[in-house]
Amino acid sequence: MSGKLAGKINSKEIVTKLIFIVIGNLLCSIAFNVFFIPNKLLSGGVGGLGILIQYLTEIPTGISVFLINIPIFVIGSKMIDREFAIYGFISMLVLSLFLTLTRELGSYFIVDDILLGSSFGGIFNGIGMGLMFRQRASQGGFDIIAAILKKKYNVNIGTGLMMANTIIVSLSSLLFGYKSAMYTLISMYIGYTVVDKVQTGLNVKKNIVIVSQTPEKVADAIIKRLHRGVTFLEGLGGYTNENKKVIYCIVTSRETAKLKNIVEKTDPNAFFTVNNVVEVKGRGFKNIGI
Numbered sequence: 312m313s314g315k316l317a318g319k320i321n322s323k324e325i326v327t328k329l330i331f332i333v334i335g336n337l338l339c340s341i342a343f344n345v346f347f348i349p350n351k352l353l354s355g356g357v358g359g360l361g362i363l364i365q366y367l368t369e370i371p372t373g374i375s376v377f378l379i380n381i382p383i384f385v386i387g388s389k390m391i392d393r394e395f396a397i398y399g400f401i402s403m404l405v406l407s408l409f410l411t412l413t414r415e416l417g418s419y420f421i422v423d424d425i426l427l428g429s430s431f432g433g434i435f436n437g438i439g440m441g442l443m444f445r446q447r448a449s450q451g452g453f454d455i456i457a458a459i460l461k462k463k464y465n466v467n468i469g470t471g472l473m474m475a476n477t478i479i480v481s482l483s484s485l486l487f488g489y490k491s492a493m494y495t496l497i498s499m500y501i502g503y504t505v506v507d508k509v510q511t512g513l514n515v516k517k518n519i520v521i522v523s524q525t526p527e528k529v530a531d532a533i534i535k536r537l538h539r540g541v542t543f544l545e546g547l548g549g550y551t552n553e554n555k556k557v558i559y560c561i562v563t564s565r566e567t568a569k570l571k572n573i574v575e576k577t578d579p580n581a582f583f584t585v586n587n588v589v590e591v592k593g594r595g596f597k598n599i600g601i
Contacts, residue, residue, distance in 0.1 A: 328446045331448065332402045336443070339440065340412075343436075345422060346435065349417040349421070351366070351491055353479065354432075357380055359479045359480075360452075361373070361376040366487075367486075371411055371414060373409075373410035373414070376406060377407040384400055402448050402449060429498035429501070433501030441508070444510050476499060480499070515563075515564045517561065519562060520583075523574070523581040524578060524580065527556075532574075539570075541558050544559050561588060
């Protein structure tokens with residue numbers, strides 16, 4: 312690939328990331344200023360701390376988020392890759408800006424139902440964070456902790472954030488009562504569930520295991536008709552005590568029905584299992600982000 316073409320592709324990736332950073336942070340800012348703050352709800356991470364500070368001191372959330380994030384980025388940049396840290400810093404600046412610009416939005420779009428506020432706030436916040444995570448960007452703060460958990464222990468981003476943010480909700484319950492904390496937990500659960508859904512996408516990958524009397528014929532049909540690679544695993548039948556070739560492959564959820572049809576036509580007596588796969592990396596599959 313020529314340097315000129317590589318430069319074009321790289322520029323396109325940068326622009327795409329920046330667009331998703333802007334869209335994602337705009338959605339998160341709407342969640343904060345339209346749904347969370349007017350209903351005295353909190354959020355996770357540094358954003359939640361920023362809301363808490365605004366409740367107590369009236370310092371705008373955007374300013375406190377910016378100030379709290381600075382030392383976190385200094386520490387986090389040493390534990391994660393440079394690209395993630397740079398885009399995270401840009402994202403943090405964009406979030407602080409949008410939180411300030413949309414501060415009065417809640418007075419125009421009034422949602423005075425705390426359950427609706429927690430639910431839709433969680434959805435908006437989850438979509439915003441998920442879009443950024445797919446582009447390997449974050450808002451800094453606890454997102455960096457979640458990225459470290461993902462990298463070292465393969466913990467889902469949403470699960471890692473939920474674990475890390477529990478302490479903030481616990482502290483808030485002491486100041487604002489258990490009712491606000493409970494609705495905040497509902498919002499966080501919805502938000503981080505949406506994060507994982509946006510990250511993995513609607514087209515979930517499937518892990519397929521096939522045991523057939525004609526494994527070479529089935530594998531050849533899958534390769535030619537579905538254009539997916541397969542792997543042969545050595546197996547031993549527990550009842551027959553015979554050596555068997557077990558077919559292993561990964562497909563998208565949309566390809567699963569077609570694969571079933573291929574197997575049934577090639578070997579109607581084949582044993583077939585399907586399992587969801589959280590993440591796939593490799594040829595033929597897109598990286599889902601962080």
